[in-house]
Structures are given as C-alpha cells and as structure tokens.
Amino acid sequence: MIALTERTLSGWGGYQPLSCSVAEPSSRGQLRRILDSQVEHPHVLARGLGRSYGDSAVCRGGTVLLQGNADRILSFDRATGLVRCEAGVTLADLIQVCLPRGWFLPTTPGTKFVTVGGAIAADVHGKNHHVDGTFGRWIRRLTLLLADGSERVCGPDQDGDLFWATVGGMGLTGYIVEAEIQMRPCTTAYFRVDYRRHRNLDATLAAMEETDSDYRYSVGWIDCLARGRHLGRSVLMLGNDARAEDLSAQQADHPFTVAPKNRKSVPIYFPNMALNRLSVSLFNEVYFAAHPDRSSIVDFDTYFYPLDSIHHWNRIYGRRGFVQYQALFPPGTAEKGLRAVLETLGRFGLASFLAVIKRSGPANPAPLSYLYPGYTLALDIPNVGERMLEMVRQLDKILLHEGGRLYLAKDSLMSEDTFRAMYPRRDEFLAVKRRVDPGNRFVSEQARRVGLIVTS
Amino acid sequence: MNRTYIILGAASGIAKAVSRSLASRGHDLILAGRSQEELNLLAKDLETRHQVQARILVFDASCRAEVTGLLEASTRLNDAQLVDGVILAYGVMFPQPETEANLDLLALTLEVNLVSSVLVLQAFANAFVTRGRGVIVGISSVAGDRGRGSNYHYGCSKAGLSAFLDGLRHRLHDKGVHVCTVKPGFVATPMTDGLVNPNSPLCARPDQVARDILRAIDRKTGRIYTLWVWRWIMMIIRSVPEFLFLRTKL
Ligand SMILES: Cc1cc2nc3c(=O)[nH]c(=O)nc-3n(C[C@H](O)[C@H](O)[C@H](O)COP(=O)(O)OP(=O)(O)OC[C@H]3O[C@@H](n4cnc5c(N)ncnc54)[C@H](O)[C@@H]3O)c2cc1C
Numbered sequence: 001m002i003a004l005t006e007r008t009l010s011g012w013g014g015y016q017p018l019s020c021s022v023a024e025p026s027s028r029g030q031l032r033r034i035l036d037s038q039v040e041h042p043h044v045l046a047r048g049l050g051r052s053y054g055d056s057a058v059c060r061g062g063t064v065l066l067q068g069n070a071d072r073i074l075s076f077d078r079a080t081g082l083v084r085c086e087a088g089v090t091l092a093d094l095i096q097v098c099l100p101r102g103w104f105l106p107t108t109p110g111t112k113f114v115t116v117g118g119a120i121a122a123d124v125h126g127k128n129h130h131v132d133g134t135f136g137r138w139i140r141r142l143t144l145l146l147a148d149g150s151e152r153v154c155g156p157d158q159d160g161d162l163f164w165a166t167v168g169g170m171g172l173t174g175y176i177v178e179a180e181i182q183m184r185p186c187t188t189a190y191f192r193v194d195y196r197r198h199r200n201l202d203a204t205l206a207a208m209e210e211t212d213s214d215y216r217y218s219v220g221w222i223d224c225l226a227r228g229r230h231l232g233r234s235v236l237m238l239g240n241d242a243r244a245e246d247l248s249a250q251q252a253d254h255p256f257t258v259a260p261k262n263r264k265s266v267p268i269y270f271p272n273m274a275l276n277r278l279s280v281s282l283f284n285e286v287y288f289a290a291h292p293d294r295s296s297i298v299d300f301d302t303y304f305y306p307l308d309s310i311h312h313w314n315r316i317y318g319r320r321g322f323v324q325y326q327a328l329f330p331p332g333t334a335e336k337g338l339r340a341v342l343e344t345l346g347r348f349g350l351a352s353f354l355a356v357i358k359r360s361g362p363a364n365p366a367p368l369s370y371l372y373p374g375y376t377l378a379l380d381i382p383n384v385g386e387r388m389l390e391m392v393r394q395l396d397k398i399l400l401h402e403g404g405r406l407y408l409a410k411d412s413l414m415s416e417d418t419f420r421a422m423y424p425r426r427d428e429f430l431a432v433k434r435r436v437d438p439g440n441r442f443v444s445e446q447a448r449r450v451g452l453i454v455t456s
Numbered sequence: 457m458n459r460t461y462i463i464l465g466a467a468s469g470i471a472k473a474v475s476r477s478l479a480s481r482g483h484d485l486i487l488a489g490r491s492q493e494e495l496n497l498l499a500k501d502l503e504t505r506h507q508v509q510a511r512i513l514v515f516d517a518s519c520r521a522e523v524t525g526l527l528e529a530s531t532r533l534n535d536a537q538l539v540d541g542v543i544l545a546y547g548v549m550f551p552q553p554e555t556e557a558n559l560d561l562l563a564l565t566l567e568v569n570l571v572s573s574v575l576v577l578q579a580f581a582n583a584f585v586t587r588g589r590g591v592i593v594g595i596s597s598v599a600g601d602r603g604r605g606s607n608y609h610y611g612c613s614k615a616g617l618s619a620f621l622d623g624l625r626h627r628l629h630d631k632g633v634h635v636c637t638v639k640p641g642f643v644a645t646p647m648t649d650g651l652v653n654p655n656s657p658l659c660a661r662p663d664q665v666a667r668d669i670l671r672a673i674d675r676k677t678g679r680i681y682t683l684w685v686w687r688w689i690m691m692i693i694r695s696v697p698e699f700l701f702l703r704t705k706l
C-alpha cells in the first residue's frame with residue numbers, strides 16, 4: 001500500500017492552490033501497482049517539479065504522482081550523445097552528467113529545474129527555437145504507462161500518433177516512464193552573447209527578423225512600462241556557442257566547468273503588492289541602463305538560467321500569486337497584436353518585471369505543441385483580483401482577433417472556447433486520447449477547464 | 457583510493473543517497489536488495505552518472521535460505537578481497553497495532569531488522585578481522601535508545617542491532633575494522649511517507665543522512681545521530697525517570 005498525503009498544490013504562479021492527494025512511488029513496481037489499481041486510483045496525473053505556472057499539474061479528486069524517485073539516468077553514449085533516463089530526471093541533472101563529456105541540452109527553457117517528463121509534456125522551447133525547434137524534436141523514444149496499466153513504447157517512427165500526442169500532451173495521454181533524448185555536441189560551457197538595445201517595438205521586431213539567422217539563440221527583454229514612442233523598447237540578448245578560442249586562458253583550462261553560483265533565496269512571501277508600478281519601473285530603468293550594447297562570453301548558467309540563482313523568486317508576488325501570460329502571434333499580425341498587448345498592460349498599470357520576447361520558428365507534428373512561426377511575448381501578471389481578470393479578458397480578445405495563441409504550460413485562466421479557437425488540432429489530439437484513455441483517467445484541472453477530455 | 461562498498465538494502469531511501477555519495481567519490485558498489493528491477497535501475501544510474509562499477513545481488517532478508525545465500529556470496533566476495541566496506545540499510549517498520557495483533561509480523565520485524573542483519577554483519581566482520589581492515593556501517597535508529605509504548609516492537613529490533621554494533625566495535629576497535637552505528641531520527645523516505653512531515657525541522661533529507669554517514673566513515677566515528685539534535689533529544693528521553701516516563705504518551 002502506498003501512502004497518500006493531502007497537499008495543497010498550485011503551479012509556479014501560486015495562483016489558486018487546491019488540495020490534492022499526492023503519492024510518491026518509491027519504485028517502478030509501486031508505480032505500476034498504482035496504475036494497475038483503477039478502482040483505488042480512478043484519476044491520476046504525473047507531476048514534475050511544478051514549474052508550469054498554472055493548474056497543469058494539479059488534479060482534484062485524483063492521485064497526483066510525484067517523481068522524486070524516478071530520477072535515474074540509465075545510459076549515456078558519449079560518442080553519439082544519446083541519453084536514456086527516467087522522466088523524473090531534471091534538466092539540471094542532464095547538464096551535470098553530459099556537459100563535462102561535451103554534450104549540452106538540445107534546447108532548454110528558462111529554468112533548469114524542470115523534469116524531462118514536464119519538458120516533453122509541455123514540449124518546451126528555448127532561445128534557439130528558430131534553429132532547433134522544441135524539446136520534442138530531440139526525443140527518439142518514449143516508454144509510457146497507459147491508463148489500463150499497460151506499457152507502450154513509442155517514437156517518431158513507432159506509433160507516431162501516440163508519440164506526437166504525448167509531446168505537448170500535458171500528461172493526458174499516459175505516464176511517461178522513460179525517454180531517450182538526443183543531446184547536442186558542444187565544445188565549451190560558454191556562450192558568446194551580444195547585447196543590443198532597441199528603442200521601440202518596430203526596431204525590436206525588425207532587429208529580430210534581421211539578426212536571427214546569425215544567432216543560434218535569440219531572446220529579448222521588453223520594458224513593458226515604456227509608453228508612447230518608447231513602447232516596446234528592449235534589450236536583445238543574441239548568442240552563439242562559444243568556441244575554445246573565445247575563452248579566456250583561465251576558462252579554457254576547464255572549458256566545461258563553471259563555478260557554482262551563489263544561490264540566494266526569497267525566504268518569505270512578500271507582502272501583497274510590494275511589486276508596485278514604482279518598483280518595477282525603477283527596476284526597468286536600471287535594467288535598461290545596465291545593458292549597453294556590448295559583447296561578452298558568459299557561462300550557460302548566466303545566459304540560460306538567470307532566475308535559477310534566486311530560489312523561490314515567485315514569492316516576490318506575495319501569497320496571492322501571479323499568472324503568466326504567454327502570447328504568440330503570427331508574423332502578419334505580430335506588430336499590431338504586441339502593440340495592443342503592451343498598450344493594454346500600460347492602461348491597466350499592472351507591472352511585469354519579466355517580459356520576454358522571442359521569435360519562433362516552424363511548428364512540429366504535435367497537435368498541441370505551442371509554437372508556430374511568429375513572435376511570442378511572455379508576461380508575469382500579479383494577481384490583484386478582478387482587475388487582473390478583466391485585463392486578461394481583454395488580452396484574450398486581442399489574441400483571438402489577431403489569430404494568436406496562449407501556452408498551456410503558462411496558462412491559468414483560458415476558457416474552453418478560447419482554447420478551441422486557438423488550438424484547431426484539438427480533435428486530432430482527442431482522437432488519440434480516445435484510443436488510449438477513453439475514460440479520462442489522466443486528467444488535470446487545466447484539462448477540465450479547457451475541455452481536454454474525451455466526451456462520449 | 458578506490459574502494460568497493462556493498463550496500464545491503466540498496467533501494468532504501470537512505471541507501472540511495474549513500475550510494476550516490478560514495479559513487480561520486482569514485483567508489484565501486486555492490487547493490488544488494490529485494491527487487492532486481494530497482495537494483496538494475498539504480499546500478500545503471502550510478503554507472504552513468506559517476507562512471508563507477510555497480511553490480512547487483514538479489515536477496516530477501518526475511519527468508520533464511522536467501523540470507524544463507526547472501527552469507528555464502530559474502531564469503532566469496534571477501535575471499536577475493538572484493539569488498540572494503542559494508543553498509544546495512546534495510547529495515548521494516550509496521551504500525552505497532554499491527555505487530556501487536558499479528559505475531560508473524562512481529563517475527564518478521566525481528567527477522568529482518570535484527571536476526572538477518574546480525575548474521576550478515578558478523579560474517580563480514582569475520583572476514584574483515586582476518587584482513588585487518590574494513591568498514592562496517594549499521595543503520596539502527598533512535599527508536600532503539602529507549603522502548604516507547606507506541607513503537608517498542610521496531611524499537612527492540614533496533615536496540616538489539618545497536619547493542620550488537622556496540623559490542624562489535626568494542627571487540628574490533630584495535631583490529632583495524634571501523635564499526636559505525638548510525639542512529640537516524642526522522643528521515644523523509646518511503647518508510648515515513650505519510651507518517652512524518654518532511655518539512656519538519658526534525659526530519660532529515662536522505663542526502664543529509666548520507667553526508668553524516670560519509671563524514672563518520674572519513675573520521676572513523678563510532679556512533680552518530682543524524683540529524684545531530686537527536687543526540688540531545690534522546691539524551692533527554694533516556695534520562696526521564698521511569699515514574700515520569702510512564703505518564704507520558706510517546
Ligand atoms: C522560470 C521559468 C522559466 C520558464 N521558461 C520557459 C521557457 O523558456 N520555455 C518553455 O517552453 N517553458 C518555460 N517554462 C515552463 C516550464 O518549462 C514548463 O512548464 C515545464 O513543463 C515544467 O516542467 P515540470 O517538471 O516542472 O512539470 P510540471 O509543471 O510539474 O508539469 C507540467 C506538465 O507535465 C506533465 N508531466 C510531468 N511529468 C510527466 C510524466 N512523467 N509523464 C507525463 N506527463 C508529465 C504534468 O502532468 C503537467 O501537465 C518556464 C518556467 C519557469 C518557472
């Protein structure tokens with residue numbers, strides 16, 4: 001018998017926590033026994049490190065399965081860069097094992113504290129999407145446990161429908177047990193980064209379009225409090241893999257070793273609204289001023305994971321939490337759509353420290369994968385209650401009007417109608433789910449909210 | 457120096473953390489335990505992460521024949537001087553009302569935590585003495601320090617184990633063999649899942665316990681409490697006079 005504990009769970013945004021039954025299987029056998037007992041566990045959901053922002057990894061009335069013990073890296077071939085591991089392994093673990101042997105993640109989100117399972121389920125993307133696509137593109141094989149307890153192996157060339165529905169499928173097709181990931185060769189742990197400031201939105205978008213082909217990694221920070229002719233002013237951070245000859249003599253001695261960062265922690269929740277407009281605008285001024293145009297060699301931690309050095313940074317938004325809002329627009333309407341979003345933010349005066357803009361590349365075969373070619377903007381919005389909800393409703397309208405799309409891994413509020421309009425391939429996904437999980441054994445609060453469930 | 461440790465109960469929460477710490481120092485491992493599937497997964501992980509050798513040995517401590525098999529295997533390992541240290545990390549703990557009502561379960565507790573443990577450690581001790589070196593780490597428990605009404609079945613198995621380890625250390629301290637008794641308080645592992653709040657300041661993470669055990673091996677410490685506060689907590693619990701103790705609910 002496995003112990004079930006009641007725990008209050010939310011996503012990383014801390015928005016509307018809910019009480020759930022949680023179990024942490026101690027072995028593969030115990031996991032199988034849970035999935036075999038349909039009566040005791042009618043609904044189940046895998047949870048990684050809870051870095052999705054909303055209710056993707058939360059499930060009331062079901063058993064939320066933690067993966068702390070599914071953290072084993074089973075093989076790594078340093079000649080080919082193929083790694084096989086359990087789904088609870090974190091990207092930080094993969095870096096630790098593979099980087100010293102000359103291989104890096106094929107793509108990575110803005111935090112290394114996510115699991116392989118979570119990265120596949122959300123089909124995450126990084127700064128190199130326009131070149132390397134999403135995480136799912138680098139998965140060669142998955143081992144799943146399905147709703148009936150059976151084990152199934154799939155890959156791009158083996159039951160491709162199930163494979164691509166699982167990539168981006170937010171844990172709703174089955175439980176990912178193991179994955180095989182193709183890592184990418186690298187010669188150092190460093191990146192050559194050019195910082196470029198741009199004075200407004202037009203300049204930012206033009207620069208991204210123009211320079212993206214010169215850089216493997218490209219991302220921008222947008223000052224979302226700038227108004228008028230400065231609307232959309234930004235700092236672009238454009239990077240390429242550093243070669244050995246780019247490094248200083250000291251770095252070149254140990255090209256794959258980066259001194260661990262001093263980790264700070266936010267020990268308590270900030271009082272609600274410590275983050276007011278004033279503090280954010282101060283932050284933004286300082287940030288903008290601190291990033292004159294320059295080039296430098298930075299280590300992977302500094303370039304990819306600036307926030308990871310501050311433990312629990314989500315607490316600065318206070319106990320009421322915040323929501324993330326990631327908006328994607330196709331190239332044709334991006335300028336108009338982004339402008340409308342930034343103007344709406346300005347009108348509501350809801351401050352966001354972290355507004356990140358990125359140009360996306362081609363989509364992949366996964367029916368629920370988020371990105372298609374265009375521009376995406378990710379915002380943190382503090383939960384101030386009704387005013388936040390009203391703003392999000394207005395932002396949703398802009399997106400629907402301009403053919404935009406929201407990201408499931410970041411979403412806390414999307415309605416079923418909005419989801420249907422934004423994800424036209426929903427039915428393809430549900431056809432696979434009907435085949436492998438007709439009874440909706442795998443379900444999350446988000447799936448219930450946006451209607452990612454099979455109906456008879 | 458590269459050594460080989462055998463971990464008995466290698467799939468336990470504490471053992472996993474200990475194995476990783478040992479492997480990260482480059483030591484080879486023999487993982488012994490009940491589930492071949494789990495041991496295989498653990499062995500592959502240690503080999504991949506730390507590039508050490510990890511072999512597996514399947515046995516069930518509740519089955520005397522299999523314990524005998526383990527003893528034979530350990531003799532062979534010792535004859536070939538393949539093992540430098542042994543870490544005993546298996547154990548069971550049932551809710552006491554169950555062992556009160558079901559004496560088979562009580563017998564199982566004693567068989568696993570005490571009888572098999574003592575037999576296996578004695579076999580390794582014999583071999584280590586002949587060689588004049590070796591490390592024996594036994595994971596006992598604070599529960600063995602004083603019998604308490606709510607948990608004295610598990611407690612007496614651990615008290616027996618602690619006494620065995622005390623005696624072994626006494627006999628071997630000048631024979632080059634280091635014997636260490638580890639007394640964890642609460643540790644967040646499957647054994648305490650749902651029983652103990654893992655965020656309590658009295659509850660250790662397995663990696664904290666592993667760190668304390670490795671430090672004890674390095675310094676050849678005889679007895680450790682982990683977390684360290686348990687030394688003081690148990691000192692108080694042991695020193696409460698019986699007439700007062702009987703009135704407490706512990
Ligand atoms: C600071 C920060 C920066 C981020 N930056 C980016 C970014 O740049 N790009 C990006 O794409 N995302 C980004 N994200 C989002 C994050 O990468 C995703 O939400 C990711 O899914 C989180 O992984 P997790 O392990 O925490 O999973 P969780 O949040 O716990 O779960 C996410 C989903 O994965 C499913 N899941 C987890 N494990 C399994 C399994 N074994 N089998 C089946 N389903 C499973 C869950 O059911 C759930 O639906 C960021 C998040 C943070 C906090």
Ligand SMILES: NC(=O)c1ccc[n+]([C@@H]2O[C@H](COP(=O)([O-])OP(=O)(O)OC[C@H]3O[C@@H](n4cnc5c(N)ncnc54)[C@H](OP(=O)(O)O)[C@@H]3O)[C@@H](O)[C@H]2O)c1
Pocket residue numbers: 465466467468469470471489490491515516517518519545546547548549568595596597598639640641642643644645646647648
């Ligand atoms: N957790 C605590 O708070 C705490 C406190 C004090 C002392 N301890 C002691 O620490 C040690 C490690 O426990 P843990 O906390 O890490 O718990 P755990 O994860 O539950 O580990 C117990 C291990 O014992 C193994 N085991 C049980 N019966 C067995 C048998 N018949 N034959 C072989 N192996 C058997 C189990 O094997 P399977 O994996 O095959 O089930 C499991 O790996 C135990 O001796 C325990 O008494 C723990």
